[in-house]
Amino acid sequence: MFATANRLNRSALLACALLPLALLAATPSQAEETSSPAAARQSTPFGPLKHVQAGVLDVAYVEQGPADGPVVILLHGWPYDIHSYEQVAPQLAAQGYRVLVPYARGYGDTRFLSANTPRNAQPAALASDVIAFMDALGIKRAVLGGFDWGARTADIVSALWPERVKALVSVSGYLISSQEAAKTPLPPSAELQWWYQYYFATERGRAGYDSNRHAFARLIWQTASPQWAFDDATFERSAKALDNPDQVAITVHNYRWRLGLAQGETRYDPLEAKLATFPAIGVPTIALEGDANGAPHPPAEAYAKRFTGKYAYRLVSGGVGHNLPQEAPEAFVKAVVDADHL
Known part of the structure; x- marks a missing residue:
């Protein structure tokens, strides 16, 4: 327990630094439904995949819902994929929203346009991907x-482009942090929860993840959502997204960057400097948390003041774990x- 609220808030923000955490010029391109063999293997409940060149990525x-509807963009985490929203997207589309669910860099059929682009997964890069x-x-x-990762992004x-965001739904609330904050050790019990982060800090860990991506992901799913009885078909459908050729590089870089063990790109330095100040989020926000989230996450009272606009917090009960939109889609849709x- 902490003696003061300030100490609680500081500890939670440090924990955020370890959580699974210059604007790129976009190249407008006509979005097209794909007919590639790889996309055919990536069957989805949403319909065929579309592709668009955006920044450094294809x-x-x-996409679901009317083309002229208000836009909702849903972002997945690690080691998950777009199927976390397989029930959320059609429900929102039925209410008139234009719903877009992109594969993040290093997942599914998303690809870098150039072999020379750094396989960088620092937080500012992932956020810039959304703007692009x-x-x-x-x-x-x-x-x-x-x-x-999607909530952090x-x-x-x-926080950085509020004019682009009408409203926000963030599982586990405020997840912005910095490399500097990550330098302070957490209590041993908290450090234990991050075993895989330290595993990825080694070359043995990189090789181990590369050789056992699906088994690794299944273990994370089970520990992060201990009461979620997902079946093999549900898991394997999402695990295919981890076969992306850049998955290992992206995952390893993300966790090494957080610990200051990997360099980012200088183009993102100004953005990371802003994030290191823990900027407030002023857009209307609902923070969600599952009552059985087995992944490390900050307490709601530690981050509430970071949201300076209209704000609400909701605890979703019923044994709901880390993958909240897939485990409790109705609650996510309502939020x-x-x-x-x-």
Whole structure:
């Protein structure tokens, strides 16, 4: 227990530094449904994958709902994929939203346009990908929703480009942090939860993850959502996204960067400097948390003051773990709709 609220808030922000955490010029391109053999293997409940060139990426994504509807962009985490929103997307589309669910860099059919682009997964790069994606599709504003890496990315976009965000739904709330904050050790019990981060800090860990991606992901799913009884078909459908040729490089870089063990790109230095100040998020926000989240996450009272606009916190009960949109889709859908109307 902490003696003061300030110490609690400081500890939680340090924990955020370890959580699964210059704007790129977008190149507008006509989005097209793909017919590639790789995309055919990546069957989705949403329909065929679409592709758009955005920044340094050829982004694979799914789209549902009316083309002229208000836009919702849903961001997945690690080691998950777009299927976390397989029930959320159609429900939002049925309510008139244009729903876009992109594969992040290093996942599914999303690819780098150049072999020379650094396989960089620092937080500012992932957030800049979202802005480039919006620019490529001509989207000025959207409701953002995410969990795990996706929640952090949605938080960052909301903090740095609030004019692009109509509202935010963030699982586990405020996940912005910095390399500097990550330098302070956590209590041993908290450090234990991050075993895989330290594993990835070694070349043995890189090789081990590369050789056992699906088994690794299954273990994370089980520990992060201990009461979620997902079946083999559900898991394997998402695990295929980890076969992306850049998956290992992206995952390892993300966790090494957080610990200051890997360099980022200088183009993102100004953005990371802003993030290191823990900027407030002023867009309307609903923070969600599952009552059985087995992944490290900050307490709600530690980050509430970081949201300076209209804000609500909801604890979702019923044994709901880390992958909240897939485990409790109705609660996530309601949060998106309600946040849009805050």
